């Protein structure tokens with residue numbers, strides 16, 4: 176397979192300061208990654224929310240790059256994307272908003288979004304900007320592993336940007352091994368076959384899947400996402416992986432309560448169970 | 450004449466590319482389903498028992514072969530010899546059923562129990578609901594809420610056939626949004642559901658699979674034309690392009706015949722520069738939509754533009770990757786047809802030949818006067834569907 180022709184992300188000499196790698200080097204349990212959409216609820220809220228999350232104790236943050244057609248997302252995140260676009264959010268503007276973020280926050284930052292806006296921006300320019308503003312990794316669900324390896328892996332490596340891959344309950348063992356080989360940072364475990372925000376709670380089927388993955392002894396840490404919404408689901412997921420990712424539930428908080436820092440703190444602490 | 454690339458360049462590659470277009474840009478959640486299909490579709494389609502079943506249904510259920518009709522009065526009007534490939538005479542009233550028959554047989558061989566589909570004009574939805582009724586499979590069809598209004602008869606038909614029609618309320622509430630919702634439905638139901646995509650769009654292997662099912666159109670055209678004119682090859686084959694399935698089928702067996710010009714009619718809506726258009730090649734740039742790299746209408750920031758056309762079946766911001774490649778390589782000629790031109794062509798065909806075409810199809814007919822035809826030219830127009838579903842729209846112009 177062409178997969179072997181390319182050095183893996185893990186092999187390459189990543190700059191030691193990649194904050195995701197560093198984080199997983201020192202902390203292995205109960206990590207919380209919080210997703211929010213850039214430019215939401217208001218255009219200039221991106222940094223406010225980012226800082227709020229760091230202060231509240233989020234271990235990683237995932238900033239959504241809004242897209243017109245987010246097919247892997249449920250209604251809550253779709254709506255936030257639409258609202259952000261209506262606010263005038265663009266990728267260019269996001270990089271401007273993040274330009275000085277590293278003087279204010281040190282939390283690892285991921286950008287999450289869809290491939291088309293990145294292609295229009297230019298993949299290399301995108302990676303360069305990520306590096307310049309201090310983004311550590313990206314999640315692009317519709318850039319599958321083989322196309323990434325065929326066309327883009329060397330560019331991501333050159334700029335030290337980690338590309339995070341997803342696995343689902345339907346991903347074959349063989350493919351999980353391949354993804355593990357090609358991953359650095361962590362693996363995003365989608366908890367069930369679904370779009371974001373559509374499942375709630377943790378079923379027996381999910382637990383069996385979590386157990387199965389645990390038994391594989393993968394080299395990369397794992398975070399579980401989709402369906403995580405409160406302390407109960409977070410604790411459950413954390414028993415089976417290094418932590419969890421929360422998205423739609425946080426977007427609903429921002430939608431209902433705005434970006435008030437005490438609300439964000441209360442939310443994160445409630446999820447973590449402090 | 451355009452210098453053509455080597456023959457093989459219009460064949461899909463193993464990874465699903467036509468030139469620089471195609472591929473399978475899908476989230477991991479869809480990977481197992483799409484991979485299962487990719488591994489199996491050619492073997493299934495080439496299996497003699499599959500072919501026998503497919504061909505029998507096309508003959509006895511769809512009513513194929515469809516006639517190739519010499520439209521004499523229209524020929525006089527446009528000053529060339531015009532044949533109409535009568536896909537409007539297919540059961541359910543359009544070419545769409547060629548593909549749904551094929552895909553439902555594939556779905557059955559993959560042991561799928563349920564079917565999801567998107568629809569624009571409702572023709573693909575009806576064709577899907579039809580084959581689901583025939584095979585006894587559950588059927589869910591997503592349709593933009595605007596399209597549900599403007600193609601109401603088809604909504605009723607789908608429901609009568611037992612399908613659940615779910616309105617897509619996001620975005621411009623048309624075909625693109627219905628496709629998004631169908632994809633989400635498939636992500637949420639990954640094990641026993643097959644997604645019957647209605648055009649040559651989506652991730653590999655869909656564009657190739659759908660083109661092959663629709664290729665029966667040009668397969669028949671060749672032998673019918675040979676019988677009628679002594680040559681298999683016309684000078685032009687003309688078809689409308691929404692996603693491009695009727696065009697792909699009408700072009701398929703002519704892709705490697707350099708003497709046959711392939712003409713695609715896109716919907717210009719209120720005009721290419723009006724801001725209310727669906728003329729993808731005129732307005733689009735390369736990008737990724739619904740799982741393939743193609744030409745699509747988008748902002749500088751890579752957000753997909755909401756298209757507009759009077760025709761629900763052409764109201765789509767992309768085109769299939771094969772067509773993007775035909776455009777890019779110069780193999781195809783692309784014309785942008787406005788709402789008004791299409792409506793006029795629909796009325797013209799009705800009055801000259803006694804055939805009321807779908808508004809989608811009327812776009813193909815409206816390309817004829819723009820092509821600089823010579824009297825010696827032989828033209829085949831793919832008459833992709835009938836206009837019954839569009840009467841409410843046509844009636845506004847009576």
Ligand SMILES: Cc1ncc(COP(=O)(O)O)c(C=O)c1O
Pocket residue numbers: 543544569570571572573647648649689690691692693694695696761762763807809810833834835
């Ligand atoms: C009659 C008819 N023609 C053409 C189309 C456009 O689809 P395609 O470009 O895939 O042939 C449709 C779509 O609904 C249709 O109903």
